[in-house]
Structures are given as structure tokens and as C-alpha cells.
Amino acid sequence: MTPASPRNQLLYGTLDLLILRTLVYGPAHGHAIAGHIQRVSEDALRIETGSLYPALHRLEARGWIAAKWKTSDKGKRARYYRLTRTGRRQLVVEQSRWQQLSVAVTRVLRPAD
Amino acid sequence: MTPASPRNQLLYGTLDLLILRTLVYGPAHGHAIAGHIQRVSEDALRIETGSLYPALHRLEARGWIAAKWKTSDKGKRARYYRLTRTGRRQLVVEQSRWQQLSVAVTRVLRPAD
DNA sequence: ACTCATGATGTAGACAATCTACGTCATATG
DNA sequence: CATATGACGTAGATTGTCTACATCATGAGT
Numbered sequence: 578m579t580p581a582s583p584r585n586q587l588l589y590g591t592l593d594l595l596i597l598r599t600l601v602y603g604p605a606h607g608h609a610i611a612g613h614i615q616r617v618s619e620d621a622l623r624i625e626t627g628s629l630y631p632a633l634h635r636l637e638a639r640g641w642i643a644a645k646w647k648t649s650d651k652g653k654r655a656r657y658y659r660l661t662r663t664g665r666r667q668l669v670v671e672q673s674r675w676q677q678l679s680v681a682v683t684r685v686l687r688p689a690d
Numbered sequence: 691m692t693p694a695s696p697r698n699q700l701l702y703g704t705l706d707l708l709i710l711r712t713l714v715y716g717p718a719h720g721h722a723i724a725g726h727i728q729r730v731s732e733d734a735l736r737i738e739t740g741s742l743y744p745a746l747h748r749l750e751a752r753g754w755i756a757a758k759w760k761t762s763d764k765g766k767r768a769r770y771y772r773l774t775r776t777g778r779r780q781l782v783v784e785q786s787r788w789q790q791l792s793v794a795v796t797r798v799l800r801p802a803d
Numbered sequence: 804a805c806t807c808a809t810g811a812t813g814t815a816g817a818c819a820a821t822c823t824a825c826g827t828c829a830t831a832t833g
Numbered sequence: 834c835a836t837a838t839g840a841c842g843t844a845g846a847t848t849g850t851c852t853a854c855a856t857c858a859t860g861a862g863t
Contacts, residue, residue, distance in 0.1 A: 586819080586850065587791055589702045593849095595798050608811055614798055621794035628850050630813055635849090653858070655811060672799065678700055679792060681734035685708050685727055686785065699848080702820065721840055741821050743842055748820090764830070768840060 588622065592632050594671040595622065597664055600642060604659040607633055633658060641667045701735065705745050707784040708735065710777055713755060719768040720746055746771060754780045
């Protein structure tokens with residue numbers, strides 16, 4: 578069913594930024610990152626697994642984050658990501674890019690009069 | 691050349707909103723709409739023709755804008771678009787969607803502390 | 804024992820929107 | 834009469850997100 582689903586598609590272009598920003602607090606695994614973003618945004622931003630993992634692999638491939646498998650005492654495995662140095666630089670870039678877009682769109686929405 | 695171009699891709703998801711908002715001032719043709727957005731955003735938002743016209747056709751197909759060919763005295767033809775009633779409703783929807791995204795991203799970027 | 808929820812990772816394929824790079828036609832300018 | 838500019842447009846590549854599926858382990862309920 579759900580042929581006429583509400584269509585999220587809200588995230589486009591911002592997901593990388595959100596992930597990088599989240600990792601500033603320290604290493605975390607995918608599920609935790611998604612959970613954090615959802616919580617902090619008060620449920621406005623929900624990241625599907627089909628967006629999350631490709632994004633993480635993408636960021637890793639670009640060298641902005643680095644990963645390490647960790648296994649807990651109970652045999653639970655999880656892949657922990659940390660921000661690299663270039664990732665930190667990229668975060669600044671993306672943050673200012675977002676700022677730019679935000680200001681520009683706001684200008685169009687409520688023009689100076 | 692230009693293999694490592696800076697990559698705009700800035701607009702994703704906001705273009706429809708920007709066009710609808712621009713048409714609130716009254717009917718306009720494509721080129722003028724793009725010019726208006728570029729001017730008001732102080733050159734931050736530049737709409738390529740390959741984005742502009744598909745977007746206009748898309749909006750028209752959805753019934754949010756309506757078009758009419760006009761030919762000036764000099765034989766200059768241009769396609770004028772106006773906002774329809776449903777387009778006006780859609781503008782409200784998209785505006786609040788943008789607001790939502792904006793607030794949510796801002797929350798993630800600088801969390802309440 | 805068995806099932807089911809949940810936490811964690813992942814992939815395949817559909818879909819949508821933008822961009823780059825073309826191309827047309829008419830008018831105006833030098 | 835060539836070139837710039839204003840106006841419209843399309844084709845194809847690229848990219849990012851989504852839906853839907855799949856795996857594996859643990860913990861809880863019955």
C-alpha cells in the first residue's frame with residue numbers, strides 16, 4: 578500500500594552536514610547518529626537506514642570520517658565513526674554553505690521592503 | 691574544461707518554493723523569474739536554464755501555475771506564468787516545510803545547551 | 804522451545820531534481 | 834553582417850534520498 582505516501586525527501590543536501598556535526602561530540606555508530614539527530618531535531622528529521630548507511634560510506638570514502646568495528650562483551654558488533662581532520666574542515670564548509678542557502682532563501686521569502 | 695567545478699547543487703528542494711513565491715507579485719516569464727530570484731538573493735541563488743524550464747513545466751503540470759504565450763508589438767514571444775489558486779495553497783505548504791527544515795537543522799547545528 | 808521486538812548493519816532498485824551542454828529563433832547593436 | 838542578448842527549450846549524466854528487503858544477535862514473553 579502507501580502509494581500516496583507523504584514523501585519525506587526533506588533531508589536532501591543536509592544529511593552530510595548533520596552527520597558531521599553530530600560526530601563533533603565524539604565517535605558514534607550509525608544507529609546512534611541517526612537517533613541523536615532525530616532527538617535533537619525533536620523528531621523533525623528522521624533518517625532512514627537506506628539513507629544513513631550509504632551516507633556514512635560516502636563520507637568515509639571521501640576521508641571525512643573514519644571507521645572502526647567494535648564488539649562489546651556481549652558479542653554485539655557496531656561500526657564506530659569518528660571525524661577526521663579533513664572532516665572537520667568539511668564541516669565548516671558545509672555549515673557556511675547551509676548558512677548561505679538559509680539567508681538567501683529567507684531573502685526571497687520575505688524580501689526587504 | 692571545468693572538471694572540478696564548484697558544484698552548485700545548492701537549490702535542491704527549494705526551487706519550486708522560490709518560483710511560487712516570486713509569482714505572488716504577479717505573472718512573469720521564466721527568464722524574469724530567474725532574474726528576480728537572483729537579484730533578491732543578492733546573487734547567491736543562480737538558476738540554470740536546465741533547472742528553470744523543467745521546473746516551470748513541472749509546476750504547470752501539477753496545476754500550481756498556469757501559462758499563456760504573449761507576443762509583444764515587436765514580435766517577441768514569451769510565456770507568462772501566473773499562480774493558480776491551488777498554487778497559492780501549495781506555496782503555504784512549501785513555506786512551512788522550509789521553515790520546519792530550517793528550524794530542525796539549526797537545532798542540530800547549535801543544540802540548546 | 805518458539806516467536807517477536809529491537810538494535811545494528813547493510814544492499815538493490817526506484818525516483819526525483821538539479822546541472823552541464825547543447826540547440827533554436829528573434830531583436831538589437833556596432 | 835557578425836555578435837551579443839533575451840527568451841525558450843531538451844537530452845543525458847549525476848547525485849542523494851527513499852522504499853523495501855535481508856542478515857544476525859540479544860532479550861522478553863508465553
